[in-house]
Amino acid sequence: MIDKLLPSAADALADIPDGATVAVGGFGGAGMPEDLIEALIAQGARELTLVSNNAGQGDTGLAALLKAGRVRRILCSYPRMTGSHVFEELYRAGRIELEIIPQGNLAERLRAAGCGIGAFFTPTAYGTPLAEGKETRVIDGRGYVLEYPIHVDYALINAEAGDRWGNLIYRKTARNFSPVMAMAARHTIASVGRVCELGELDPEQVVTPGIFVKRIVRRTPVGSATADQQQVG
Template identity: 70%
Template sequence: MIDKRVASAEAALADMRDGATVMIGGFGTAGLPNELTEALIDGGARELVIVNNNAGNGDTGLAALLSAGRVRKIICSFPRQADSHHFDALYRAGRIELELVPQGNLAERIRAAGAGIGGFFTPTGYGTALAEGKETREIDGRMYVLESPIKADFALIKAERGDRWGNLTYRMTARNFGPIMAMAATTTIASVHEIVELGALDPETIVTPGLFVQRLVQVHRAVTRAGGFKQAA
């Protein structure tokens, strides 16, 4: 019987190793798999290469992972924001590498890895420092840059609902990078708010098929002080 449910985030990340390349879903704080990121911190793996849209917000989640000194390199689009002080301090001190990738290129490089594409040409970045050392080509009178796929050992993503086979649906903008990261990693670990019976998910609403998910962890919504549920994306 196929059953990808794991009892805890810590158990799901038990085989995380030093030097692994880890994709972490999320767009800012929307769709950030906080529980999985916290388990990554607790697990103690070091020298990680992190792929994310940004470089962390405030003092929690990805920012806390950076603050703990666990990240050797980050590949992202927006490393500097008003509250990205942990990344700023590490970068200025020369304690973290940065590969800056335009957001569209980042998404397509991840998607290309999942689709088995060896690379693609894009006009984005041509003539800038981002194209240095890369192959360029003129196509129909326009200059393009060859970009390579981004693969990962692990992808940590957040979904809304899943079944024991690992089929996933998402809530609004929490979807962002999750589907393509799930396809581009050797091991995909998804946190969900609800695990339903097989057949309960309408096949037309399944965004990530279970084929791309290896482990599933149920987490609970944060409870507000008033006792209600925080409906964070």
Template identity: 85%
Template sequence: MINKLLPSAIEALADIPDGAVVAVGGFGGAGMPDDLIQALIAQGATDLTLVSNNAGQGDTGLAALLKAGRVRRILCSYPRMNGSHVFETLYRAGKIELEIVPQGNLAERLRAAGCGIGGFYTPTGFGTLLAKGKESRTIDGRNYVLEYPIHVDFALINAEEGDRWGNLVYRKTARNFAPIMAMAAHNTIASVGRVVELGELDPERVITPGIFVKHIVQRTDVAPAQQQVG
């Protein structure tokens, strides 16, 4: 019997090794798997490469992971935003590497990994420092830069509902990067607000099929209405 539900986030993240590439869903507070991030800090994996939309705010969530010294390198679109003092301190001290990836490129590079695409040309970044060292070409009179997929070892994502097979439904904008991160990752761990019986999810609402999910964990720390924003 297929049952991907585990009793705790710590157990779900137990296999993440040092040096892993870890993608974390979320756009600000919307869809951020805070319980999985806290479990990753407790689990102890270090020397991680983090793939995310931003580099964290305040002292919680991604910022707490960075502050714990677990991240060696980060790929993100918005490393500096209101309250991103942890990342800024680490970066200025030379304690973390940064690759800035424009948001559309971030999404497409993750999607490319999930779809088996070897690379793609995009006009985004051409003629800027972001294109330095990258192949470029002119197609139909327009300049493009070659970008490669972002392959992920583990994706930590947040969903509203899931069943024991790992089928997932998201809540509005809390969906954000989660579906493409799940596709790009070899192992996806999803924190869900509610676990439902097989057949209870409307197939038309399932965004991430269970084939892309290794484990699910039910959140117990906050009420469902507070877990996802959007």
């Protein structure tokens, strides 16, 4: 029997090595897998390359991961926002590398990785500073820039519900990057709000089929994973 449900986020993230490329779903706070990020901080992997649309706000979530000094490089579209002081301090101190990527290219480069596409030409950023040094081509009179896939080792995503085969559905705009990150990653770990029996999710409604998902965990309130660890030792 295949059961992708693991007892805890700590179990699901245990094998993430130093130097891994980790994609984290979410757009602002919507779809941000806060419990998985907390478990990643507790797990201790270092020198990570982080792929996420934003670079954290306040002092929790992605900002806490950055603050703990675990991220060497970040690929994102919009790191500068209200409350992104942790990222800003690291960036100004030269302690984190930034690759700034137009949001649609971020999504499409992840999708390309998931679909085995070697590279693609996109009109986005043609003629702008973000296309400097990149191969370009004019096709049918329109300028395009060559972009390469972003291959991901681990994707940490949030879903509304999932079953033991890893089929997932999402909630409202919390879906955002999660389906393409799940496709791009060799190992996708989903934190689900509800664990369903097989067959409970309508096959017509499944957004991410289980083939793209390695492990699922029941979502726990942020703070509980750390508390468990402290109890253990």
